[in-house]
Amino acid sequence: MKIKFTFWKLLFPFLIAAGLWATIIRYAEGLGASTHLSDQFPWGIWIGFDVLCGVMLAAGGFTLTAAVHIFNIKRMHSIVRPTVLTAFLGYLLVCVALMYDLGKPYNIWHPLIMRNPHSVMFEVAYCVMLYTTVLALEFSPIVLERFNLQKPLKVIRAILIPLVICGVILSTLHQSSLGSLYLITPEKLHPFWYSPLLPMFFFLSAIAVGLAMTIFESSMSAKYFGSQLELPTLQELGRVLVVVLAVYGVLRFEDLFHRGTLKLSLQPGYETYLFWLEISLSLILPLILLLQRNVRSSAGGLYLSSVLVVLGFIANRMNVSITGFERSAGTHYFPKWTELSVSGAIIAAGFALFGLAVKYLPIFPERRREADPQINGSAEPAAAAVLSHAGD
Amino acid sequence: MSKALLYDATLCIGCKRCEEACAAQNRLPYNDSVAAEEKQSEHKFTVVMTKGDKFMRRLCMSCQDPTCASVCPVGALTKAPAGPVTYDANRCMGCRYCMIACPFSVPKYEWNRLAPKVRKCNMCAERIAVGKPTACAENCPTGATKFGDRDALIADAQQRIRDNPGNYINHIYGLTEVGGTSVLLLSSVPFGEFGYHDDLSRDPLPMLTYQVLSRIPDFVVLGGVLLGGIWWITHRREEVAAAEARAPEPVRECCEGGKQ
Numbered sequence: 203m204k205i206k207f208t209f210w211k212l213l214f215p216f217l218i219a220a221g222l223w224a225t226i227i228r229y230a231e232g233l234g235a236s237t238h239l240s241d242q243f244p245w246g247i248w249i250g251f252d253v254l255c256g257v258m259l260a261a262g263g264f265t266l267t268a269a270v271h272i273f274n275i276k277r278m279h280s281i282v283r284p285t286v287l288t289a290f291l292g293y294l295l296v297c298v299a300l301m302y303d304l305g306k307p308y309n310i311w312h313p314l315i316m317r318n319p320h321s322v323m324f325e326v327a328y329c330v331m332l333y334t335t336v337l338a339l340e341f342s343p344i345v346l347e348r349f350n351l352q353k354p355l356k357v358i359r360a361i362l363i364p365l366v367i368c369g370v371i372l373s374t375l376h377q378s379s380l381g382s383l384y385l386i387t388p389e390k391l392h393p394f395w396y397s398p399l400l401p402m403f404f405f406l407s408a409i410a411v412g413l414a415m416t417i418f419e420s421s422m423s424a425k426y427f428g429s430q431l432e433l434p435t436l437q438e439l440g441r442v443l444v445v446v447l448a449v450y451g452v453l454r455f456e457d458l459f460h461r462g463t464l465k466l467s468l469q470p471g472y473e474t475y476l477f478w479l480e481i482s483l484s485l486i487l488p489l490i491l492l493l494q495r496n497v498r499s500s501a502g503g504l505y506l507s508s509v510l511v512v513l514g515f516i517a518n519r520m521n522v523s524i525t526g527f528e529r530s531a532g533t534h535y536f537p538k539w540t541e542l543s544v545s546g547a548i549i550a551a552g553f554a555l556f557g558l559a560v561k562y563l564p565i566f567p568e569r570r571r572e573a574d575p576q577i578n579g580s581a582e583p584a585a586a587a588v589l590s591h592a593g594d
Numbered sequence: 595m596s597k598a599l600l601y602d603a604t605l606c607i608g609c610k611r612c613e614e615a616c617a618a619q620n621r622l623p624y625n626d627s628v629a630a631e632e633k634q635s636e637h638k639f640t641v642v643m644t645k646g647d648k649f650m651r652r653l654c655m656s657c658q659d660p661t662c663a664s665v666c667p668v669g670a671l672t673k674a675p676a677g678p679v680t681y682d683a684n685r686c687m688g689c690r691y692c693m694i695a696c697p698f699s700v701p702k703y704e705w706n707r708l709a710p711k712v713r714k715c716n717m718c719a720e721r722i723a724v725g726k727p728t729a730c731a732e733n734c735p736t737g738a739t740k741f742g743d744r745d746a747l748i749a750d751a752q753q754r755i756r757d758n759p760g761n762y763i764n765h766i767y768g769l770t771e772v773g774g775t776s777v778l779l780l781s782s783v784p785f786g787e788f789g790y791h792d793d794l795s796r797d798p799l800p801m802l803t804y805q806v807l808s809r810i811p812d813f814v815v816l817g818g819v820l821l822g823g824i825w826w827i828t829h830r831r832e833e834v835a836a837a838e839a840r841a842p843e844p845v846r847e848c849c850e851g852g853k854q
Contacts, residue, residue, distance in 0.1 A: 231706075231708075232705065232706055232708050233705050234707075235706070241634075241636075241693070241699075241702045241703060241705075244693040244694060245694055273824060273828055303689075304688045305687070305689075305690065305703065305709075306686065306687050306688040306709060307688075309685075309688070310687055312668040312685060312687050313667050313668055313687075316668035316685050317669070318664075318667055320800060320804055320807065321803075322691075322806075323665060323666070323689055323691045324667035325807060325810065327667050367818055371813075371817045375810060385802045385803050386661060386664075386665055386695045386799050386803050387694060388802065389697055389795075390694075398802075401806055
């Protein structure tokens, strides 16, 4: 543990410095000098990794807020805050990444006044803007509690349920719309990844990753930030994860089968290898692991499975956005060091901000001792109010 | 009336005057080394490709229902009723979705500029607006590129194939591809040999995303009601439980009374 902290302390300044250097090149010399993008390959890892994966990894936010506030699964309450924090940071960092990738980042506000509702990108733009706002509001009680600002806290609590509902709807739209982006490229995207079901796949896999990220974060936080590991809750998440993965897997393979693509998956080749890498990491290995009771109930087994799921679906997003386009583009794409260092710095910033937030804000239950008693019992006054109105 | 271009590869002699006229019209540099480039780029909007004694042009196909215009989030790309698909650099924020989406991979980008623009043939929209033909058609010495009304050019192309079936493959490229384009191509060799997709859908691609996007308003209302309903049900149980815990006797009596 001590070694890792030292390693991290060495790595962090290096990642940030490299990122800053790459940033100077990006804004002083343009996209041509700072990326390996070309007319044949106009979208690289800043879209494929930073945006597609960034949004996917933030999915724990809507999954857990829905579970706790809508479905009223109370025992998961203690792990909502870290997932909302991750989601909020994730979306902020996606916005940062967009400022690198857009050719004219200073025009990023244009969709506000120049509207084309026929464009999936327009939907994506609005989802990013609105959901980042919702996440900021969902996150705000944590900051307000820290500074004991009761009045705004009351306002947020009063609108919490509509806010969560907005968040779940916006997330559903946003996660699926990132898949819909590629519906327009039937002749360019490799048949392993092009499907009319892309929006559905992106949405379902986001839920799986949201659950996996929650397990991952809780395990990491227990290890490095000294929070308590809520093993029974994680075991339950693990069981839900099995179901989501199974549904996704069945749908994915039914789709491949019905489109006659399944036989392609047995022909050796570049795409086939990366396809099976994705499928093994995202479906086969985690399902084998999680279907065993002793793995599913152990902290280590859950941690390993969740890491596999996260890596597997990162592979999926990279395959959709990069691997799947290489053949039709007639070229291979590998990111330039500047692209990698910007992404690296963004990840490093994410980890650092998460650490700072955990240190200074009441994210985990142990640090919420001064928080008011309403947190866990917010339903009770409402219940009393409803009862008195109903008069039964 | 919708205008179009008909390019008949069998009449083309590969002189590249169209390329030169296009460069002049768009104020782009043109010299021997640019002429030798066989790829469209940010400084070359049309190319004449050569394969032995066969030629084929590439330019923006100016689709009837352009994919680029449908995917542009800020409406920087628009289809004019006369045919051209034009680009407004002031609107563009540089997301490059048009480049990903275009089935002909036509839009190119100024990668090495700090305020990059998407560059492509705009079917000489400014010339068509004042009743002139496109620069490439006006400067074609053999009539291989012909400018006119789309319907008339389709009839012309069909007539040419009918009159000379041995000279052409029986396919007017652009008649039905992705819902039809304002550039029509005739050739004696399959279009695939010059990198044109032979298997494009007859339906406009924008439908692929619109059939998903058009459901969003319904989805939002339905989702809101569904989630609100689930919240109501899951919390109602709790209210009942809380009420029972607080006043067990009267609640039970009430329920028993209800049963009787």
